[in-house]
Amino acid sequence: MSKILVVLTGGTIGSVCSESVRGINGDSPYILLREFSRRCPEYSECNFEVINPYSILSENLSYGCWEKLYSALGKIDTSSYSGIIITHGSDTLAYTSAIMGYLMRGTQCPIVFTAADRPVDDPKSNAICNFRSAVEFIINSGLRGVFTAYRSYSVNAIHLATRLCSADCFLDEFTAYGGEIFGKTDKGRFVPNASPLNPSQSELKRDLTPIAPDKIHLSRKVMLLHSYPHMDYSAINPEGFAAVINCGYHCATACNTGGSLSLASFAEKCAAFGADLWLGSFKSAENEVYSSNNALLKLGIRQFTDMSWEAAYTKAVLAYNLPNTDADEFMHRNIYFEQIGKPLSD
Numbered sequence: 001m002s003k004i005l006v007v008l009t010g011g012t013i014g015s016v017c018s019e020s021v022r023g024i025n026g027d028s029p030y031i032l033l034r035e036f037s038r039r040c041p042e043y044s045e046c047n048f049e050v051i052n053p054y055s056i057l058s059e060n061l062s063y064g065c066w067e068k069l070y071s072a073l074g075k076i077d078t079s080s081y082s083g084i085i086i087t088h089g090s091d092t093l094a095y096t097s098a099i100m101g102y103l104m105r106g107t108q109c110p111i112v113f114t115a116a117d118r119p120v121d122d123p124k125s126n127a128i129c130n131f132r133s134a135v136e137f138i139i140n141s142g143l144r145g146v147f148t149a150y151r152s153y154s155v156n157a158i159h160l161a162t163r164l165c166s167a168d169c170f171l172d173e174f175t176a177y178g179g180e181i182f183g184k185t186d187k188g189r190f191v192p193n194a195s196p197l198n199p200s201q202s203e204l205k206r207d208l209t210p211i212a213p214d215k216i217h218l219s220r221k222v223m224l225l226h227s228y229p230h231m232d233y234s235a236i237n238p239e240g241f242a243a244v245i246n247c248g249y250h251c252a253t254a255c256n257t258g259g260s261l262s263l264a265s266f267a268e269k270c271a272a273f274g275a276d277l278w279l280g281s282f283k284s285a286e287n288e289v290y291s292s293n294n295a296l297l298k299l300g301i302r303q304f305t306d307m308s309w310e311a312a313y314t315k316a317v318l319a320y321n322l323p324n325t326d327a328d329e330f331m332h333r334n335i336y337f338e339q340i341g342k343p344l345s346d
Contacts, residue, residue, distance in 0.1 A: 002082040010055035011089025014117035058089020063218035079108035083138030102159030141190040162338035177308040194221035233266035242320040280304035
């Protein structure tokens, strides 16, 4: 019998729809398990235990939610479960998956995030499909680590938690950073993706040293920006922030001319307020940079490499909040497979 802990946090997968408005009401987070038991009797021997550290629509996620979730997971002996499934809202799924990938990298059982595109009681919802995929992965993969299960583009995809990219706004489909999912479930089996971009199963079975104490306090703020044409940095105030992550264009470029339109002008403002400024995501395999970036980096702007903006942002949140942590060293370590092509750090 598989013993699986289900951690309910809300989101669409834990909501119901009333008069065209989706929300979390009463025991709505528990509808998922009732419907799964009804529709998937072949898994009746699974013993599900449930905890509910909080229930929110995930667009309302804050640092405090991450603190509560990590605290709840920290009280669990992960070796006593076949696996853990965390239900979550899809809007911020990639962010929570990433930060918990870092924090729970030493887990002794698989931790699988999942979500849904519609409430469970909607006939078009993929909630049961996604939850079933998470169960099948736990039962059949033989792996430990942190993952995300979500059906996208007609595939029951399994993602590495730190490589999940946010869904697009039209199709609600998730993708993997680097373009390669970790694997999929098919007819009850886990089928790994043998891409060289993915870690091997032996790498996933390594014992990894935890990076954080049992409880975390995320009091220092990190700002996330995305470059766009005619971005006016004079309108952005970094006061009170420990760091700013500026996600450049796909070549990690950002404007370096035009006064307040230049990241260089913003770098001066960040320095005045004591906020570290990061630019990326650079490709570490490339030895050349554009002249615009070369000028920016000479100003002392830091660079992050080979990871998504969700992974970079959440990594920075930890880098500037974990005790006894050098932010520069932490950002350049490959903590939990977030940096493609770089050796994992113990």
